[in-house]
Amino acid sequence: MKTKSYKTLVKEYYEELWNKHNKEYIDKLFHDDIEFHGSLNIDTKGKKEFEEYMDKVIAGIPNLYHGIEIMVEENNTIAVKAVYNGTHKGELFGFEATNNRVKYNGASFFKFNEDKIVSIWVLGDLATLHKQLKK
Template structure:
């Protein structure tokens, strides 16, 4: 597949994620996807992947990505931007706050035969927790 086709697949996957459209997402994600996301360093298979997506959608029902950079090389696509949403559901044990949050995100997705087979996503969890009012203590 071309670099532009790989970018399109990845961007369509994020659009589906932002809409909470699991069925569309399943057409773009390989059944044996592996990866790492906020709160989980060992994501394996579509069930785990979509469990994470559903958790984020429940916590931020209006959440969406805005990407400043979309870079493709070989079979990898890097997206860099922000995730923005209103905290309306529980997130990692934190009850809904009603606060709107914006935090930076960087993702690396690997595409093979038109499907995302690896996803490595990191959000600025420290900024997110601060915006949610979580007290961070580093013992310093």
């Protein structure tokens, strides 16, 4: 049974999980078999693989902030236009640390089954990100 709105759960995904690095939200938000498809050529299945992906991103951009610009809900799906920004302090998917500030946009699509996220598709502006990750 649904106890929170899907929009509330997506806000918690960004604010608690990503912006505050509160990994307790992995269990609170995700179905055990969560499928994540990211624009950085990353696909994960399950909570453990998602957490490993998250650790890599945070190691590369420890202060990465996810901001919601637009959120739309239809049935059991939420679409989000987001802006991401932070400082490239560590290796990130083959790019050595540059200490550059990065800022890029993306769109994410969250599918729910009751109160749990069962899949996330992220489409980020990789061309803009890659330009900023080069020394």
